[in-house]
Amino acid sequence: MRKVRAIALNTFSGLVRNKIIILFCAACICILLLMLTSLLALRNMRGTQNAEMMQMAVLPLIATMMQFVSGFGSLLAAWSAADAVAGEMRSGTILAVLARPVRRWQFLLGKFLGVQLMMLVFVFLMLGLNYLLAWIGGATISTNPWVLIVYPMVRYMIYSALGILLVTVMHPILAFCIVLVMMIAAGLVAPGNPQTFMPDWLRTGLFYVLPSSNLLSETHFLTITRATLRAALWTDHATALVYGLDYALVCFLLAAWIFRSRSLSRD
């Protein structure tokens, strides 16, 4: 376990210094600040508008912003995981690491956990942002915070495991693009989406194969006011989370299986 922990912490340290990830986050913050101007404008209009109408305008805006941040997190998880493995192979540091008595799956697990560590920080920042936006908009979040932590974490686990799986056989940029396409496709085939261009058999097939971002969306439970709070049974939570963890586990195990017989050349 010491070896896995060392790799995980080292991966985390590397990721928070990764220039592409920093750039990625900076772009996200810029977009978020642009979106924030609308929220601030709405807040300033509070005195002149009907309170109920204000609430109707503010809540969708917060939801949109949070969806953007959450979706960005999924992409960040996929890219970080892919780059964490591919970067070591590209630079050749993997040779010195795997020359030590470390199994290949331990290396991958360390990388995976390092990414989860970074995503945990991201989720906490996202949680803080959630409350901040609600406060700016003059609303109160009534959802239990664990939902806002665990659901995105499980979703990010899926995308990082997918990233690791794909990068064991292809270039990280290609792996990232495939994850992006999968994310979009998963959104399209989600129940309730009105798209009609896809035949039913394809839609059903893709729904079973792709990670269901709909099922694992914390927006089910992200409620701003008590009036819209949806009560969920613990079995609903357990089913959704176990589904997500299972998906991530299968992806990770496949990645470990492929990686055990892969030549570790510098790309």
Next chain:
Amino acid sequence: MAVVIEFQHVTKIYKRLFSEEKLAALSDVSFEMASGHVCAFLGPNGAGKTTSINMLMGFFFPTSGHIRVFGQPPGDLIAKEQIGFLPENFAFHKFLTAPKLLRFHLQLAGRNPDGAGTLIADLLGKVKLNGFENLKVGKYSRGMVQRIGIAQALLCDPQLLVLDEPTSGLDPAGRREVLHLLAQLKAEGKTIFLSSHILPEVEQIADHVIIINRGKMVRAGSLRDLLASGGQVEILADRVPDELRQSALRGASIEPAQNGVRVLVDAARKRETAEALWAAGCDVIAMNPQRNTLEELFLKEVDQPGGAP
């Protein structure tokens, strides 16, 4: 002596995905290396040295044949616990400082890094990196990187050191220090398997040599035997009668020396020549085998038809 490294008919063929194009990086390479020896693994660029080392470490897999390290397949944890490895162009996590990098490698070796301060300080001193403890490895010069690479290879007191170009990037003083370090390790009974292009240095420390060219093993054996084999013998005599020059010594190189005459003949003809000199009443003062240098031997092997360009 126990066999530490064993290659049996190892072949490695690289094949492009979705293509029929094949490249044989290694063809039927077999050798053994006993413990306590320093073995130089030589070959021109593209000969298959790094491929062999990568297979030895379990990074690549042979297309056919078997490799054993400490009796285990490559990549086995038991074997890896006893190996210190320095890859060619050692790469590192640039954001770490040298002590943190060594601590990280200690953890990877399954050891507790707490209380390893002295060990790390000693190692950094050994590779002359003390004083740079707070400098991030990303800011190191090429030579310093090579030194930290050597330090990490020595970290867990390995029985076998696999060093791919250990003196690359080092200045002459640095190279001398590394050679001195390797000689020390050899004296401690460590087994060292190294590849290098700097043959005069290799000649100083290696006691076994394997030369590969275009993926094929062209020469292997003890350095002493290889350098003596196929060489010439210098015979010093007080004089050489003219009639001998025309008969028994025909084809030999004869030149005046300080105390007589120096006759240079093929090693195979040394006995015949000495007996002819004695029979002619000459005094044979000395017979010295003329050693090739490793560089001469290497160039002879790789410059042969079909050798590397």
